[in-house]
Amino acid sequence: MSTANVIDARRAAGQAAFIGYLPVGFPDFDGSVRAARELAAAGADIIELGLPYSDPTMDGGTIQVAAQRALDGGFRVDDVFRAVEQVALTGVTVLVMTYYNPVFKRGVDRFAADLAQAGGAGLITPDLIPDEAGDWTAAAESYDLDRVFLVAPSSRDDRLARTAAASRGFVYAASTMGVTGERTTLDHRARQLVSRTRAAGAERVCVGIGVSTPTQARDVASYADGVIVGSALVRCLLDSDRDAGVKALRETAESLAAGAHG
Template identity: 55%
Template sequence: MSKLDELFERTRGEDRAALVGYLPAGFPDLKTSIAAIEAMVDGGVDLVEVGLPYSDPVMDGPVIQAAADRALAGGTRTTDVLDVVRASAATGAPTVVMTYWNPVERYGVDRFSGDLVAAGGAGLITPDLIPDEGQEWIDASNKHGLDRIFLVAPSSTDDRLAMTAEASSGFVYATSVMGVTGQREQSSSLAPTLVERLRNVTDKPVGVGLGVSNGSQAHEVAQYADAVIVGSALVRELQETDDLASGIEAVRRLAGELRQGVER
């Protein structure tokens, strides 16, 4: 049983959704990104997504793009991301890396997988890699005992949903809207239907992301998903202050609000 399997067994036993929080490594700097992740976990996040900054983040909205740009300008590299994973895993929260595929391929798929395991990481979320083209990653994840989280969208056909769910482990990542990441005034009406369609083809946990930014939205999504995924709203807490200590505290407070939402 993987770390993610254990997590979802626990949250299902508690009759609640898991709370997943995303923050990019190296934003606004390496030390602060680690402190913010620790605060996020302290606030109630169950599963951490560490973002690997990339120069061409096609799925990310302006908030995460700006954070990634700053992390890259500050010199954040793949080895630094692994250091952040190590610090995150030390909190006791299962930790996965959210990454576009090119950096992993350039680092070496098997080498990255081995180094991720050594850092305490639990798996990868790969937004631009589809199972049809991911055999090298599937082989490496099996070899190293890592979970692989593939994405589905409202536009995915039923056959595509079934194939992606079969290839995924840990959970299936359901993007609740068509478009890039970012906060929204209300959660997507497409998400419940997408999750229902997934339930027809798999019993694996389903996490819903893209757009959740407050406790009320987290509560709404938690009614039908196994995991509520929050990214841009947490990143924004660090972006909107020049006082890093206040930004870290704001991340902790928002994580607490989101956790209350999934537990209501």
């Protein structure tokens, strides 16, 4: 099912979609696929598979550590497409979260073709703005892939409008300024940002950065179309041995899904 259809189905039921992030290659390739499958079984509507990168400007400490371990373990870009293919077999919708340099280095058209062939729904590109995304937009159109761009509380209204027009699937609203990571409270401006982004023309707006508890997920679900969680899931795998980590991930994901789904 496409990203838009997944979100729309939840919205029709008066719920928000639960979107979970995990990096490919952590704790190793097979372990990352196993974790993503558990995340799907726990109720994730959409899964973001992260492409580990050596200069993660938006990633907080938890995701940075996991990504570095993946790189140290021999991660290669081809692993992302293998992971997408295996996780998509569960029936869950799979997006890839990546900084743009690996896409550019591989070749934009080739990256898009490989992603589509693997069964991926599209890309989230946190460091790419629509004004500079001409090649990616063209490739995504050619291969019927979603383009998810980010907005932040500091985004001007004209920027919101350009991002809404350029995005397909949903617009990713960063709840607060800063890097990813768990927070005890969420910036009140997240609600305002969702409202402003919708007013600028976005059909679907999902909120990420800082969401880590079922209560926060439920709160975000009251005003957004999707709830995005990353660090709280990755931490489960960092803080425990493999089997215990997967069990903790399943339990955490189930509680977050329940919050997002109301």
